[in-house]
Amino acid sequence: MFWQMLKGAMLRQKQRMLMVALTLALGVSLATAMLNVMLDVGDKVNQELKAYGANITVTPKNSSVLKDIYGLEGDTAHKEYLQEADLGKIKTIFWTNNIVAFAPSLESKIDIEGQKEAVPLVGTWFDYALQLPTGETIQTGEKYLKSWWSVDGQWVRDDDLQAVMLGKRLADTLGLKVGDKIEYRAPGAPQKETLTIKGIFSSGGQEEDGMFAPLAFVQKLNQLQGKIDKIEVSAITTPENDLAKKAATDPKSLSMKEYEVWYCTAYVGSIAFQIEEAIQNSIAKPVRQVAESEGRILEKTQMLMLLITALSLLSSALGISNLVSANIMERSKELGLLKALGATNLAVSVLILTEIFITGFFGGVFGYFIGLGFAQIIGHTVFDSSIAINLMVIPLDIVLMTLVILMGSLPAMRMLLSLRPAAVLHGR
Amino acid sequence: MSLLELKNVCMTYGKVKALQDINLVVEKGEWLALMGPSGSGKTTLMNIIGCMDKATSGSIILDERDLSNVSKNELTSFRRDKIGLVFQQFHLIPYLTAVENVMIAQYYHSMPDEAEALAALDRVGLKDRATHLPSQLSGGEQQRVCIARALINYPMLILADEPTGNLDEANEEIVMKIFHELHAEGHTILTVTHDMEVGKQAEKCIIIDHGRIAESKYNR
Numbered sequence: 048m049f050w051q052m053l054k055g056a057m058l059r060q061k062q063r064m065l066m067v068a069l070t071l072a073l074g075v076s077l078a079t080a081m082l083n084v085m086l087d088v089g090d091k092v093n094q095e096l097k098a099y100g101a102n103i104t105v106t107p108k109n110s111s112v113l114k115d116i117y118g119l120e121g122d123t124a125h126k127e128y129l130q131e132a133d134l135g136k137i138k139t140i141f142w143t144n145n146i147v148a149f150a151p152s153l154e155s156k157i158d159i160e161g162q163k164e165a166v167p168l169v170g171t172w173f174d175y176a177l178q179l180p181t182g183e184t185i186q187t188g189e190k191y192l193k194s195w196w197s198v199d200g201q202w203v204r205d206d207d208l209q210a211v212m213l214g215k216r217l218a219d220t221l222g223l224k225v226g227d228k229i230e231y232r233a234p235g236a237p238q239k240e241t242l243t244i245k246g247i248f249s250s251g252g253q254e255e256d257g258m259f260a261p262l263a264f265v266q267k268l269n270q271l272q273g274k275i276d277k278i279e280v281s282a283i284t285t286p287e288n289d290l291a292k293k294a295a296t297d298p299k300s301l302s303m304k305e306y307e308v309w310y311c312t313a314y315v316g317s318i319a320f321q322i323e324e325a326i327q328n329s330i331a332k333p334v335r336q337v338a339e340s341e342g343r344i345l346e347k348t349q350m351l352m353l354l355i356t357a358l359s360l361l362s363s364a365l366g367i368s369n370l371v372s373a374n375i376m377e378r379s380k381e382l383g384l385l386k387a388l389g390a391t392n393l394a395v396s397v398l399i400l401t402e403i404f405i406t407g408f409f410g411g412v413f414g415y416f417i418g419l420g421f422a423q424i425i426g427h428t429v430f431d432s433s434i435a436i437n438l439m440v441i442p443l444d445i446v447l448m449t450l451v452i453l454m455g456s457l458p459a460m461r462m463l464l465s466l467r468p469a470a471v472l473h474g475r
Numbered sequence: 476m477s478l479l480e481l482k483n484v485c486m487t488y489g490k491v492k493a494l495q496d497i498n499l500v501v502e503k504g505e506w507l508a509l510m511g512p513s514g515s516g517k518t519t520l521m522n523i524i525g526c527m528d529k530a531t532s533g534s535i536i537l538d539e540r541d542l543s544n545v546s547k548n549e550l551t552s553f554r555r556d557k558i559g560l561v562f563q564q565f566h567l568i569p570y571l572t573a574v575e576n577v578m579i580a581q582y583y584h585s586m587p588d589e590a591e592a593l594a595a596l597d598r599v600g601l602k603d604r605a606t607h608l609p610s611q612l613s614g615g616e617q618q619r620v621c622i623a624r625a626l627i628n629y630p631m632l633i634l635a636d637e638p639t640g641n642l643d644e645a646n647e648e649i650v651m652k653i654f655h656e657l658h659a660e661g662h663t664i665l666t667v668t669h670d671m672e673v674g675k676q677a678e679k680c681i682i683i684d685h686g687r688i689a690e691s692k693y694n695r
C-alpha cells in the first residue's frame with residue numbers, strides 16, 4: 048500500500064520530482080568534484096608550488112655556526128664541507144617520499160679571460176642519476192629543483208666537464224650567447240682552457256650574475272674532490288601548527304608523545320631534523336617563508352573548495368525547500384485526507400520524506416557521475432593532470448545529501464505538521 | 476449510555492461564535508440529519524464530533540470517552556477507530572484506484588485487505604469499477620467509493636457532511652438508498668444537509684441557526 052501510494056504520487060508529479068532530482072544532482076556533482084579534487088590535489092598543488100624552489104637548505108655544521116655568530120663567510124682555510132657521498136642518505140629518511148628533489152652545490156669563483164673580476168661559479172648537479180644506498184637510482188638536480196628557470200639552449204650534462212650555463216645578466220654583460228666559448232685559467236695552471244656555453248638561464252634571482260657548471264668540474268678546479276658546501280632540498284610538507292612551532296623553538300621541550308607525533312608528521316622542521324640526523328656534521332634549516340606559504344596556499348585552496356561545496360549544497364537545499372513546499376501545498380487536500388483517515392503526522396512525514404529520498408537517490412547518483420566529470424575538467428584545466436577517484440567521497444556525498452534533503456524538507460515538514468484536515472477538506 | 480453526548484459545546488473562531496451552547500444526545504442506531512442555513516455552524520459541529528477539531532468549551536463524550544481533554548494524537552486514533560467520514564467533495568486520492576482508495580483507510584487503521592475492500596465496494600454496488608481511477612468514475616460513483624471507505628473499519632459513527640450536495644437527483648437517490656440500508660443494519664449516522672427532502676429521510680432532524688440548536692424533531 049505504502050509503495051503503491053509512493054509510486055502513484057511520484058509518477059503523478061514527475062516533473063516536480065525531476066526538478067528535485069536535478070537540483071540535488073547539481074549540488075552533489077559540485078560536492079563530488081570539489082571533494083575529489085580536494086583529496087587529490089594536495090600533491091598536485093605541491094607539485095605546482097615546488098616551482099618556488101627548495102624549502103630546506105643543508106650546510107656544514109661549523110660554517111653555519113661561524114656565519115650565525117660572526118656573520119662571516121669563514122676564511123677558506125677553515126672552511127667546512129659536506130661529503131658528496133652522503134647525498135644519497137637524504138632519501139633514506141622516514142619522509143623519503145616527501146623529498147621531491149635536491150641538488151648539491153659548491154661555490155667558487157673563476158677567472159675569465161678579459162674580465163678583471165672573478166666570476167661566481169657554482170658547481171652542481173643538473174640532471175644527475177644518483178645511486179641510492181638501497182640500490183635504487185633516482186634522477187635529481189637543479190633541473191627538478193628550479194623548474195621555473197627558463198633556459199635558452201640546454202641544461203648542461205653532468206658529465207660534460209667543458210660545458211657551463213650562464214646567468215642571463217652575466218651573459219648580457221659579457222655579450223655572450225649560447226654556443227660561444229669562454230677561456231679561463233685554472234689557479235696555478237700553465238695554460239688557458241676553454242668552456243662552451245650550453246645554455247643561458249633566467250631565474251629572476253641573483254644567480255643570474257654567475258655561472259653554473261657540473262659539480263665534478265668545480266671540485267676539480269678547486270681541488271675539492273668529493274666536497275660540497277650546500278644542499279638544497281625541496282620537500283612536500285604539512286602546514287605548521289602549534290606543535291611544529293613549539294618544536295622549532297626548542298625540540299627538547301616536547302614530551303615523548305609530542306615528539307613522536309612531531310617526528311612522524313611531515314612538518315618542514317621534522318624533515319629538516321631527519322636530514323640532519325642522516326648527514327653527518329650538517330645543519331638543515333627550513334627556508335621558512337617558502338615552506339609556510341606552500342602549506343598556506345594549499346590550505347587556502349582547500350578552504351575555497353570547501354566553501355564552494357558548502358555554498359552549492361546550501362543553494363540546492365534552498366531549491367529543494369522551495370520545490371518540496373510547493374509540492375506539499377499543492378497536495379494539501381490529499382495529505383489532509385490521509386490525516387483525516389487516521390494517518391499520524393509521523394506516517395505522513397515518512398511518506399513525503401521517502402518520496403524525496405528516492406528522488407534524491409537518483410539525483411545523487413546522477414550528480415555523482417557528473418561530478419566525477421567536473422573533477423576531471425578541473426584537474427585538466429587547473430592542474431594539468433587527471434584527478435584520482437577517491438571512494439571516500441561516496442559516503443561523504445551520502446551524508447551531505449542526507450543533510451541537504453533534511454534541511455530542504457524542514458519548512459515543508461513544518462507545514463505538513465500544522466496541516467489541519469478539517470481546514471483543507473472543507474475547502475477553506 | 477448514549478453513543479454520543481454533547482454538553483454546552485461552544486466554538487469560537489476569534490470573534491465569530493460558530494457554536495453556542497450545543498446540547499445533543501445521539502443514541503446507538505439513530506440517524507440524525509443536521510440542517511440549517513449556510514454559515515449556521517453545521518460543518519463546525521461535524522468537525523468537532525468527527526475529532527477533527529477541538530471545541531472551545533463544553534464536553535463531548537463519545538463511546539464513554541471525554542474528548543475535551545485528550546491530546547491531538549489521541550484524537551487522530553479516535554477518529555481512525557470510531558468514525559467514518561463522507562465528504563461533500565468526495566476527496567479520493569486521484570492516483571489510486573477505487574479499491575486502493577478504500578484500502579488506504581485500512582492501511583492507516585490496521586492492515587490492507589483487498590478482499591474486504593472489494594466486498595465493501597460490492598456493498599455500494601461498485602465491484603466492477605474497483606480498478607478504475609477516480610477520474611474514470613462519475614460523481615455518484617465517487618461518493619459511493621467514499622462511503623465504502625467510511626465503512627471499511629466498522630466505525631461506530633458515520634459522519635456525512637452534505638453527502639449529496641454535489642450529486643444530481645438520480646445519484647442522490649442511490650446514495651440515500653445506501654444510507655437507508657446502513658441505518659437498517661443498525662449503523663449510527665449523522666448527515667448534514669440543506670435539502671429538506673434529504674433531511675426528512677432521517678429519523679430525526681436537528682435544525683441549527685446561528686450556532687444554536689433551534690429545533691429538534693422526529694420525522695415520523
Ligand SMILES: Nc1ncnc2c1ncn2[C@@H]1O[C@H](COP(=O)(O)OP(=O)(O)OP(=O)(O)O)[C@@H](O)[C@H]1O
Nearest residue numbers: 475488491492493512513514515516517518519520
Ligand atoms: N476556520 C474558521 N475560521 C474562522 N471562522 C470560521 C472557520 N470555520 C468556520 N468559521 C465560521 O463559523 C461559522 C460556521 O461555519 P460552518 O462552516 O460550520 O457553517 P455551515 O453551517 O457548515 O455552512 P454551509 O452550509 O455553508 O456549509 C461561519 O460563520 C464561518 O464563517
Ligand SMILES: [Mg+2]
Nearest residue numbers: 517518519636
Ligand atoms: Mg458546511
